[in-house]
Amino acid sequence: MCRFLAYRGEPIFLTDLVCAPSHSLVHQSLHAAEAKTETNGDGFGIGWYGERQVPGTYREVRPAWSDENLRSLCDQVRSGLFFAHVRASTGTATTRANCHPFAHGRHLFMHNGQIGGYSRIKRRIEALIPDDLYETRHGTTDSEAIFLLAIANGLATDPVDAMARTLKQVRVLMVEAGIAEALKFTAAVTDGENLWAYRWSCDGNPPTLYFREAGGNLLVVSEPIDDKTKGWREVPKGCGLVARAGSETRVQCLNEAMAQLAA
């Protein structure tokens, strides 16, 4: 599994969240507290929005805790919307192209979880991705495949519905293949303006997800980066977070969206 962090609000230096806090994401790369694995050392990545419409990314195969470049970048880059992710591989290779966040056009996506039995249905999932999107697949992870499939399913228009459709499609393939392991999906996506997060698993036991709001700034994390009592709220299992610019952040039920699709 992995640990991640998403921020939207007043522009701040990335280091203020990624490196500085007592239980920062970099600290979690060595000592995650609520993850299946304590060590998240199979690469990492950051993605941020600056002056361009498309985000910048820095992804690297080395552990986050010892990366001098990460420290320097987080110290220099100030952004009002950024993602950061430390990876614990669930089987795919440690390459830059397999590190999160994944960027596509204006979108960033990152994932904590996995498609159970992925290697057995990898190509069937890939077959669902349209040609023009498949050309942009640079890595081999389940996470990137989900992202591209979600784009095909309308991520740009309705991110909750698109992700519900995507998870349904993947589940169908899993069931067909008789896969017993779970589909676990705690994730975040942004179009550079709005932010969505998800916490869902087919076995009702998705990885943790928290958020905190203060003064119009939203922070979404796998686990609190400081004192757990300081205003953190847990995203309920089976739910998503919708944080549209200019609107209140609200929790939306992903299970419901998926049920409606089934109807």
Next chain:
Amino acid sequence: MCRFLAYRGEPIFLTDLVCAPSHSLVHQSLHAAEAKTETNGDGFGIGWYGERQVPGTYREVRPAWSDENLRSLCDQVRSGLFFAHVRASTGTATTRANCHPFAHGRHLFMHNGQIGGYSRIKRRIEALIPDDLYETRHGTTDSEAIFLLAIANGLATDPVDAMARTLKQVRVLMVEAGIAEALKFTAAVTDGENLWAYRWSCDGNPPTLYFREAGGNLLVVSEPIDDKTKGWREVPKGCGLVARAGSETRVQCLNEAMAQLAA
């Protein structure tokens, strides 16, 4: 494009061919003489047979010319059958999984060339690979896809026919997609005992391939690693090399094999 070297014969230290000669493969990584690109710095790899049935491999994303590990390994490992490859990417990422040689069971494969317009037909090529082989695809290159497809086409039984079938299949997809760029295929494959090499291109202009035999030792190279006058023979365009253990090395026409398939 790339440069490669294959050896079968009396066990020797890899360094004798990979590092020591005046125009060794490591030298070619910086100064290839007959390649489309002089620099082959997008990763490298070696594969060799020792005491195990399956080969060992060492593949790395850094340039061969500065890799201390490569030097040390080539200095230590003695083998009667090994492959070495320095890579110049034709578009895919520089990851270990994209470096040659590729290993599958007892087989090693390496390639110099490319599938023209690969990104447009990548998935259609992948769709031809059977599920159980697709599971073993670790990278994203055209070369690895050709290798796995060739295995599906009977590489273990008849490597010339299997490769002819594979190239035909790829050509069909290229023509269907209206791809103008060429399919270039200079390559080598071994099962740990026998060795085959190929020099073919759909435009009649494949990358160079040479071989030299002396005292029962066979050396196959992209370009001579020493004085060009020293016994090197060029593999004719459209042909392959068949070096079965205990038999004479012979040149076999790949064009012919492909024509027979068409019939």
Next chain:
Amino acid sequence: MCRFLAYRGEPIFLTDLVCAPSHSLVHQSLHAAEAKTETNGDGFGIGWYGERQVPGTYREVRPAWSDENLRSLCDQVRSGLFFAHVRASTGTATTRANCHPFAHGRHLFMHNGQIGGYSRIKRRIEALIPDDLYETRHGTTDSEAIFLLAIANGLATDPVDAMARTLKQVRVLMVEAGIAEALKFTAAVTDGENLWAYRWSCDGNPPTLYFREAGGNLLVVSEPIDDKTKGWREVPKGCGLVARAGSETRVQCLNEAMAQLAA
């Protein structure tokens, strides 16, 4: 040897100089035209000033031409003062800590050249560096040693004199050790506001150095990044460039400064 580029002026995206031009620094990493070595693939680095007093740096061991992170960073980061460097090692290992530019406090430094016979006098050079500066030596190159020694010699106060003293000190050690190879020193340094460049060699044959001024923007390069006729001026051998903020850029004789020291 290496290739580098320094810019001071109106804030621009790094990509405008590092990646985009026809003969950009990234292009020079594969195809340098005026360098001793055409390939500069032994790592690279960028350093830039943003909102902080200290510069940001991104240094990596892989070749610049295939680095996705470099492309993304250069696309995102806009700066009014930045350095970029592609490395061709003269013997020291390919590690991040050996890649240029080197940062120390507010200063950035990069170098094209070498201390002849460096390994024989390495420690004697290091012995000249004060303790508190030696603690900040992270790599093993001659270039970093020169930089730290120059800081000790007053780089912050008088960069021409400090560098003259430094080169003199190194030359004394070289002569004492009977080293015949040259000390070659084409380099650039900045304190985040002002910029100095040097072109000096003890054998009168230093690596090339050019600059171009337009609309108050200064660009200093190892070799022109576009049409050589477009306003480039060569820095004369044995000279330095002094570009103080708010003053005219002027050429200052380094030979003279060194001669005065001798007197």
Next chain:
Amino acid sequence: MCRFLAYRGEPIFLTDLVCAPSHSLVHQSLHAAEAKTETNGDGFGIGWYGERQVPGTYREVRPAWSDENLRSLCDQVRSGLFFAHVRASTGTATTRANCHPFAHGRHLFMHNGQIGGYSRIKRRIEALIPDDLYETRHGTTDSEAIFLLAIANGLATDPVDAMARTLKQVRVLMVEAGIAEALKFTAAVTDGENLWAYRWSCDGNPPTLYFREAGGNLLVVSEPIDDKTKGWREVPKGCGLVARAGSETRVQCLNEAMAQLAA
């Protein structure tokens, strides 16, 4: 701190000790049980003796647990004398040259521990290394410095005395500099034939060290690689292990050797 393993005996595949056991060294890279740090992910290395007098080495900056090359090498290489090490940095950079084991001529050396306050006396330690040995210093660690200094002190002739002298010299510098942190030194060295190991600390609290002998095969480890009840013996604090080819392995007091020096 770090974890390591040394083997001398009947030639075996490295994988039998490095990868296969339930608590193998690769497993310890993620889950060390008796180390100060559970994660040892700041690079790793193996060194082994084959047909050459000098050992082969493979050192890499990535964590051992995900390194495909390490797995393949350990699977192929069979040796009667080899070292393996997973690193947890105590401050120096994660570069290949800083990974253990270090090789010099016929010798291999690896270390678990640190010189307290190293950065403050780094150069003074380096000043003790003779010129011709200093030329072969490729990294920046305290461990490599100790190794080179020990060679200067007669490691090839009397490894116990040489190491005692070395530790004494370092201690003198530490005391002079008023350093309060400890000098911790659990280490192993070999000349390709004989093997020595050490467990010493100036505060009487050195990292753990165990060994096991069976059928003439000797295994020395930071912590047992399988069931702790299976014949493991702890090397007492302040002692060393001497395993000369053809002689009984015996424990020798390092404290005593150091005391004699003082006399």
